[in-house]
Amino acid sequence: MVFRNFEFFSKKKYEKNTENRREKICGKVLNNILLSDKKRGSNKEIYHVEISVQNEVKYLPGDSIGVFPENSSNEIHDIIEYILRNRKKKGSEINIFNLFKKEFNIFNLSDNFLKKYSFLSEKKNIPSNRKWKLIDLLKEFPIKKEFSLRDLIKIMEPIKPRLYSISSSPKAHYNEIHITVSRHSFQLNGETVYGHCSDFLSKLKEGEKLSFFIYRNQLFRLPKNSEKDIILIGPGTGIAPFRSFLYEREAIEATGKNWLFFGDQHFYSDFLYQTEIQNWKKKGVLNRISLSFSRDQEKKIYVQDKIWENRIEFFSWIKNGAYIYVCGKKNPMSIDVEKMIFRVIEEVGGCDPESFMKEMKKHGRYLKDVY
Numbered sequence: 001m002v003f004r005n006f007e008f009f010s011k012k013k014y015e016k017n018t019e020n021r022r023e024k025i026c027g028k029v030l031n032n033i034l035l036s037d038k039k040r041g042s043n044k045e046i047y048h049v050e051i052s053v054q055n056e057v058k059y060l061p062g063d064s065i066g067v068f069p070e071n072s073s074n075e076i077h078d079i080i081e082y083i084l085r086n087r088k089k090k091g092s093e094i095n096i097f098n099l100f101k102k103e104f105n106i107f108n109l110s111d112n113f114l115k116k117y118s119f120l121s122e123k124k125n126i127p128s129n130r131k132w133k134l135i136d137l138l139k140e141f142p143i144k145k146e147f148s149l150r151d152l153i154k155i156m157e158p159i160k161p162r163l164y165s166i167s168s169s170p171k172a173h174y175n176e177i178h179i180t181v182s183r184h185s186f187q188l189n190g191e192t193v194y195g196h197c198s199d200f201l202s203k204l205k206e207g208e209k210l211s212f213f214i215y216r217n218q219l220f221r222l223p224k225n226s227e228k229d230i231i232l233i234g235p236g237t238g239i240a241p242f243r244s245f246l247y248e249r250e251a252i253e254a255t256g257k258n259w260l261f262f263g264d265q266h267f268y269s270d271f272l273y274q275t276e277i278q279n280w281k282k283k284g285v286l287n288r289i290s291l292s293f294s295r296d297q298e299k300k301i302y303v304q305d306k307i308w309e310n311r312i313e314f315f316s317w318i319k320n321g322a323y324i325y326v327c328g329k330k331n332p333m334s335i336d337v338e339k340m341i342f343r344v345i346e347e348v349g350g351c352d353p354e355s356f357m358k359e360m361k362k363h364g365r366y367l368k369d370v371y
């Protein structure tokens with residue numbers, strides 16, 4: 001199957017990259033570990049998911065996987081029961097169940113779908129300013145008796161995959177892919193609701209299967225020359241590809257220096273991969289670590305503040321050819337980080353930041369993977 005319908009990352013970038021015309025891969029969960037801890041005061045739920053794969057699956061540090069979430073069985077039972085009510089049962093219910101569970105998007109229905117659905121519905125004027133779930137739509141705008149389940153299936157849209165940066169390294173984790181997933185939550189009509197894919201991933205148990213593809217990102221690669229220094233700026237789940245980078249640099253015994261900027265809300269509950277990071281520091285794989293935990297003191301401190309605090313050394317690294325990598329939230333994190341890098345170049349280096357950065361980008365030394 002070739003994927004055409006992506007909203008979650010640059011369509012242009014995706015389509016240019018013919019390597020990404022990939023088949024679905026089936027993986028099995030080895031471990032699913034909660035890294036952040038609400039009991040310790042975290043406001044987040046971040047999971048480290050380890051997936052076992054067959055040896056043909058090739059990837060490089062910097063790649064992501066595109067995961068196809070499945071729908072919850074309870075929700076599908078409700079939908080099928082509702083559709084089949086007062087209708088002659090046609091086809092196997094099992095097949096229908098699997099289609100709705102694995103193939104069709106039933107949340108956050110698109111305007112295009114709502115338009116098509118309105119032709120099947122007894123009542124018109126479905127409000128489009130609301131985010132619809134299929135079950136609510138079926139209840140509030142029932143399908144006319146003359147239309148069958150097949151007519152509904154014809155207009156269903158496929159589940160869209162979501163991307164997750166790979167946090168393992170093929171050199172260190174044989175036949176495994178690791179990802180770092182933040183379970184999205186938001187309020188809807190006074191209730192806490194969870195993001196479809198991150199919720200699906202957070203609930204996967206050891207031995208359960210999932211479908212995904214490898215999203216190759218040629219624009220986010222380690223320097224070919226392993227003697228080059230790298231600066232990794234990845235707060236929150238932005239740490240994921242840098243865990244992969246550091247395992248890789250350790251495995252290939254790269255001689256370039258590594259400097260990690262990591263941050264989150266609280267040291268005690270949100271320091272993702274703390275033990276591994278501290279071990280890398282002990283072993284000398286990490287030459288520098290700069291940590292910022294925004295809510296552990298009255299004044300919030302972010303990764304960009306740590307860049308400023310270490311501005312002289314930071315400029316000296318980039319002047320000497322270090323590569324800068326930024327991963328995590330596009331807004332505001334990557335914007336604030338970029339502004340700070342500009343400031344350091346201008347105020348510490350006395351250079352024109354526009355042309356300095358242009359030069360860095362030209363040589364592939366300023367790379368971002370933000371979302």
Ligand SMILES: Cc1cc2nc3c(=O)[nH]c(=O)nc-3n(C[C@H](O)[C@H](O)[C@H](O)COP(=O)(O)OP(=O)(O)OC[C@H]3O[C@@H](n4cnc5c(N)ncnc54)[C@H](O)[C@@H]3O)c2cc1C
Nearest residue numbers: 008009131162163164165180181182195196197198237371
């Ligand atoms: C290149 C790239 C790399 C990424 N890497 C990572 C990573 O390493 N780790 C990670 O955790 N994430 C990563 N992401 C983000 C990830 O792909 C998903 O976007 C994220 O997990 C949310 O997906 P979801 O299916 O859980 O939420 P969705 O169901 O897609 O919901 C997303 C948002 O839409 C809104 N929404 C959805 N449904 C409704 C509704 N019914 N009513 C009102 N609002 C609604 C909410 O604001 C919600 O938070 C990456 C993204 C990209 C592009």
